[in-house]
Amino acid sequence: TLQEDQQKPTFDFKSYMVQRANSVNKALDAAVSLKEPAKIHESMRYSLLAGGKRVRPVLCLAACDLVGGSESMAMPAACAVEMIHTMSLMHDDLPCMDNDDLRRGKPTNHIIFGEDVAVLAGDALLAFAFEHIAVSTLNVSPLRIVRAVGELAKAIGAEGLVAGQVVDICSEGLSEVGLEQLEFIHVHKTAKLLEGAVVLGAILGGGTNEEVEKLRKYARSIGLLFQVVDDILDVTKSSQELGKTAGKDLVADKVTYPKLMGIEKSREFAEKLLNEAKDLLAGFDQEKAAPLIALANYIAHRQN
Amino acid sequence: MSPIQCSLSVPTQSKTPQFDLKTYWTTLTQEINQKLDQAVPIEYPDKIYEAMRYSVLAKGAKRAPPVMCVAACELFGGNRLAAFPTACALEMVHAASLIHDDLPCMDDDPSRRGQPSNHKIYGVDMAILAGDALFPLGFRHIVSHTPSDLVPEPQLLCVIAEIARAVGSTGMAAGQFLDLEGGPNSVEFVQEKKFGEMGECSAVCGGLLAGATDDEIQRLRRYGRAVGVLYQVVDDILEAKMMKSKVDEEKKEKKGKSYVAVYGVEKAIEVAEELRAKAKKELDGFEKYGDSVVPLYSFVDYAADRGFSFGESS
Numbered sequence: 001t002l003q004e005d006q007q008k009p010t011f012d013f014k015s016y017m018v019q020r021a022n023s024v025n026k027a028l029d030a031a032v033s034l035k036e037p038a039k040i041h042e043s044m045r046y047s048l049l050a051g052g053k054r055v056r057p058v059l060c061l062a063a064c065d066l067v068g069g070s071e072s073m074a075m076p077a078a079c080a081v082e083m084i085h086t087m088s089l090m091h092d093d094l095p096c097m098d099n100d101d102l103r104r105g106k107p108t109n110h111i112i113f114g115e116d117v118a119v120l121a122g123d124a125l126l127a128f129a130f131e132h133i134a135v136s137t138l139n140v141s142p143l144r145i146v147r148a149v150g151e152l153a154k155a156i157g158a159e160g161l162v163a164g165q166v167v168d169i170c171s172e173g174l175s176e177v178g179l180e181q182l183e184f185i186h187v188h189k190t191a192k193l194l195e196g197a198v199v200l201g202a203i204l205g206g207g208t209n210e211e212v213e214k215l216r217k218y219a220r221s222i223g224l225l226f227q228v229v230d231d232i233l234d235v236t237k238s239s240q241e242l243g244k245t246a247g248k249d250l251v252a253d254k255v256t257y258p259k260l261m262g263i264e265k266s267r268e269f270a271e272k273l274l275n276e277a278k279d280l281l282a283g284f285d286q287e288k289a290a291p292l293i294a295l296a297n298y299i300a301h302r303q304n
Numbered sequence: 305m306s307p308i309q310c311s312l313s314v315p316t317q318s319k320t321p322q323f324d325l326k327t328y329w330t331t332l333t334q335e336i337n338q339k340l341d342q343a344v345p346i347e348y349p350d351k352i353y354e355a356m357r358y359s360v361l362a363k364g365a366k367r368a369p370p371v372m373c374v375a376a377c378e379l380f381g382g383n384r385l386a387a388f389p390t391a392c393a394l395e396m397v398h399a400a401s402l403i404h405d406d407l408p409c410m411d412d413d414p415s416r417r418g419q420p421s422n423h424k425i426y427g428v429d430m431a432i433l434a435g436d437a438l439f440p441l442g443f444r445h446i447v448s449h450t451p452s453d454l455v456p457e458p459q460l461l462c463v464i465a466e467i468a469r470a471v472g473s474t475g476m477a478a479g480q481f482l483d484l485e486g487g488p489n490s491v492e493f494v495q496e497k498k499f500g501e502m503g504e505c506s507a508v509c510g511g512l513l514a515g516a517t518d519d520e521i522q523r524l525r526r527y528g529r530a531v532g533v534l535y536q537v538v539d540d541i542l543e544a545k546m547m548k549s550k551v552d553e554e555k556k557e558k559k560g561k562s563y564v565a566v567y568g569v570e571k572a573i574e575v576a577e578e579l580r581a582k583a584k585k586e587l588d589g590f591e592k593y594g595d596s597v598v599p600l601y602s603f604v605d606y607a608a609d610r611g612f613s614f615g616e617s618s
Binding site: 091 | 404428435460464465467469471477480
């Protein structure tokens with residue numbers, strides 16, 4: 001009822017996201033400064049500061065809060081995760097990969113800086129992500145920082161992000177791509193880095209092993225959810241609404257959830273993943289868990 | 305000090321002749337190759353692991369970065385078991401850089417060490433991803449394989465930061481960029497970034513793992529950088545001499561900036577002599593460690609003279 005709603009402390013997700021994204025943007029801006037050679041650093045900053053929604057870094061910070069940590073403990077890791085996300089998009093957009101010339105409504109990195117610089121700036125962001133965690137994390141025991149470095153490396157390499165991209169590339173044009181393979185692609189291509197973001201936050205914030213593993217499962221659910229929703233949006237929205245080339249997956253003959261199970265079943269699957277994610281947060285202090293619950297809802301119901 | 309002969313048949317002139325660098329190097333290389341083989345297994349999806357293995361386990365790789373890392377660690381009495389995971393990681397990130405450097409949009413090099421480049425075999429997309437996967441695998445290998453009783457975590461974090469810095473936007477990536485860009489960049493700067501960084505990082509990591517002092521790390525930094533550049537300058541000199549006989553000017557033009565291309569062979573030989581002297585001068589500061597410093601000395605002479613070659617058997 002209305003009365004109950006008013007008594008319950010409401011969580012303002014929108015202002016939470018704005019405030020957190022702002023501090024992430026400030027931290028990213030400061031972390032990757034304009035050094036020599038200028039063009040590489042301009043290229044790194046062009047994609048890194050292009051104004052994404054910062055879902056991954058915010059997840060990292062929110063997980064750190066949930067287990068009792070403070071922002072400064074997880075901010076370098078939050079930035080590192082965004083650096084990795086950015087570099088993977090830069091390399092993904094290259095002509096030899098997805099050949100995309102539009103990203104977040106702007107020309108892609110290689111269109112502006114050239115392919116050679118886009119490859120090098122991506123490599124540099126990847127390396128810097130690790131340097132940043134190792135050097136700039138404050139008030140966390142070295143043991144936990146080392147653990148975080150290992151988790152991040154695992155999430156993005158040939159067992160993680162790259163594995164998803166490889167299977168995705170190899171599946172293009174194939175007539176028989178099953179659900180299992182599609183799930184492998186999404187779990188690796190998208191969910192692993194989201195998992196990394198959450199797990200890094202939980203580790204650096206001082207979470208117990210049990211808390212870290214529970215949050216890992218939460219992140220896996222919302223990671224897959226993220227991609228199912230992405231697939232649905234890709235067939236239901238226009239390029240302008242998305243800020244990227246819509247329907248591209250259909251043109252490139254990529255397998256998607258709507259293609260395999262239809263739009264309705266895809267929506268049901270998304271709902272199931274959302275409920276799983278929320279159930280995993282049930283054991284935590286609900287007030288502290290509010291941002292992660294809201295993030296799951298946001299990922300499920302976003303329009304772009 | 306004898307002048308650099310730049311002939312492949314000149315015997316190694318080591319400070320202490322009884323030290324056999326070839327055996328030291330060959331033994332270590334075998335162990336490192338074995339560890340690399342285990343560190344990059346073939347799993348699903350096979351194609352990416354095959355691409356990674358193709359470059360990491362390429363025949364003819366001299367394993368100079370890992371051997372230097374182990375030698376620097378042992379200089380301070382460090383256990384080589386502490387250094388192996390980082391040594392392997394150095395080889396992984398080195399391979400990743402080379403794979404990306406060879407790409408059509410970069411140096412467009414169809415071959416590496418006499419074999420087709422990675423993208424020639426696996427395609428440009430897989431080559432990019434193989435590089436992208438090797439960087440994190442290197443860091444992961446350090447974290448998961450370094451014995452925690454031998455290396456405290458703060459030192460491990462320094463090693464990770466050092467490697468990331470060396471390959472990053474002010475290190476090797478900067479060198480590659482300035483080389484591609486051409487223009488008025490000094491050849492010294494490009495060579496130091498492209499080739500000095502790996503030597504510097506390898507020596508420094510070995511020292512960090514063994515708990516060397518800040519002063520000693522700085523000394524290793526200057527030593528490693530000089531050896532890294534020296535190695536490349538001598539490579540360029542040898543190549544120039546070989547090409548003269550083959551009159552293969554086309555390839556020379558395609559090559560990026562080198563001392564030979566900019567100043568000619570005579571001046572490059574002078575530069576090599578200076579680098580050899582500089583590297584040895586740095587090592588003189590490690591006198592108190594006695595014979596432990598001998599492998600690092602012999603490294604300098606090997607870089608300058610190439611007193612032996614790595615046969616098929618090694």
